Amino acid sequence: MKWLLLALIITTLVLPVMTIAQMQQEKFIVTPKTVVTSTSISPSEDNETDVTEMLREREKVAWMEMRNLRNCKVDSDCAAMICPMLIGRDTPMCVDGSCICGPGRNPKYPISETKIAICSEIREKIRNIVELMKEEKNETMIQERLRELVRLRDEYKDCFPRPVNPVPIIAIESKIKKAKEVEEFQDEMEDLREEMLNNITSQNLTGRELEQVIKEYNEKRKELVKEFVQRIHEINMERMEEIKEVVVARYVKWGNDTLFNVTRIVVTVNGKNITIEPGDNVTISVEGVVVKSIIPLKVKNNTIEDADTxxxxxxxxxxxxxxxxxxxxxxxLERKENKPVYIVDATKEGRLLGIIPVNVSVNYEISATDGTTIKVNRPWWSFLVLG
Incomplete structure (x- = not known):
């Protein structure tokens, strides 16, 4: 019993003391290691030392290059030169035929942020006016916008330093002249209409006399329209309500009158503007696609017809x-078997047997009335062409 009690006392008192002593010994062993580690040089300090050395070497090279002058003609010839990192001597530049390290160059022309903002605003305004003119149908409004363009161009000449090509100016003047012609024509038509109404309302006319007044009015109106379209050399079928139908062949015919000076007809078909020009072969243009028509064309009610059939x-x-x-x-555009047909001459690039580059000619015949493909002609060996 005594021995058991003694063993219990030793276990309770002696073993904890020995454990604490062992822990203290391990602590003393680790501490010197920690101290040694704390006194060593960190990797970041090594990097800073390396960078400093590199900068010093670069400065040495730069100062040596400054002593050895290089020949040059422009600043770009000195681009490979290394300059010291000093304010006023950090930019390679060419002076008197030699590369030196200097302060750089000031812009040749002073930059005005205010002027840039104003010019940007004016150019945007001009762009908007041009877009509105494309959609405008009222000739009076077109004339006003053209005048506004000319005013902006003259008032802000500094925003357009490059010399202006004379062709656009001529085009603008032509537009202005055309707008004036339209305005004069509208005034003449209005005066003629008022004259007719005065003749009808101010006199007690018989049926035959009234018929004669209306007939004279229609004849005068037709003459005014005829003179007007020949002055502007154009008929816009959408804007000219007086002209319902014209035939385009070598010349433009309106009823029994031949309009020799009219050089283009503008008509809207399927929502697209189509230009038709008379000649030995009538020219049809739409969205950059040009077709030569051998057959005469009739234009009426926003449609195009074969004038003969x-x-x-x-x-x-x-x-x-x-x-x-x-x-x-x-x-x-031709007529075959009494029907208008598009004759299309096309070419296809490929390689014969996948090796020899060739151009294969392909000819189409497509109905102009319903768009069906009537015939396709290819060389017999076209099946050997790949690509």
């Missing part, structure tokens, strides 16, 4: 182009 040409050239994958070289 009265068949409506529903398929416009731009639609035909969109359906053909090959590169179009030429497109014509």
């Amino acid at each position: 009265n068949q409506t040409i529903r398929e416009t050239p731009d639609r035909i182009k969109a359906r053909i994958r090959e590169q179009i070289r030429e497109m014509k």
Whole structure:
């Protein structure tokens, strides 16, 4: 029993003391190691030392290069030169045929932020006016906007330092002249209408006399329209309500009158503006696609017809182009079997047997009335062409 009690006392008192002593010994062993570690040089300090050395070497190289002058003609010849990092001597530049380290150069022309902002605003305003003119149908409004463009151009000349090409100026003056012609024509038509109304209301006319007044009015109005379209060399079918139908061949015919001076007809078909020009071959233009027509055309009610057969040409050239994958070289409008047909000459690039580069000629015949493909002609060996 005594021995058991003695063992219990030793376990309770002696063992904890020995454990604490051992822990203190380990602490003393670790501490010197920690101290040694804290006194060593950190990696960041090593990097800073390396960078400092590199900068010193760079400065030495720069000062040596400053002593050895290089020949040059422009500043870009000195781009490879290393200059010291000193204010006023940190930029390589060419002076008197030699590369030196200097302060750089000031801009040749002073930059005005205010002027840049004003010019940007004016250019944006001009761009908006041009976009509005494209959509405007009222000739009076077009004339006002043209005058506004001329005023802005003259008032802010400094915003357009490059010399202005005379062609746009001529075009603007032509537009202004055309707008004046339109305004004069509208005034003349209004005066003629008032004259007719005065003749009708101020006199007690019989039926035959009234018929004669209206007939004279229509004849005078037709003469005014005829003179007007020949002065501006154009008929816009959408704006000219007096002209319902014209025939375009070598010349433009309106009823029994031949309008020799009219050089273009503008008509809207399927929401697109189409220009038709008379000549030995009538020219049709829409969205950059040009077609030569051998047959005369009749333009009326926003439609284009074959003048001889009265068949409506529903398929416009731009639609035909969109359906053909090959590169179009030429497109014509002809009459075959008494029907208007597009004759399309196209070419396709490829490689014969996948090796030899060749151009394959492809010819299409497409109906101008409904767009159906009538015939496609290819060389017999075209199936050997890949690509």
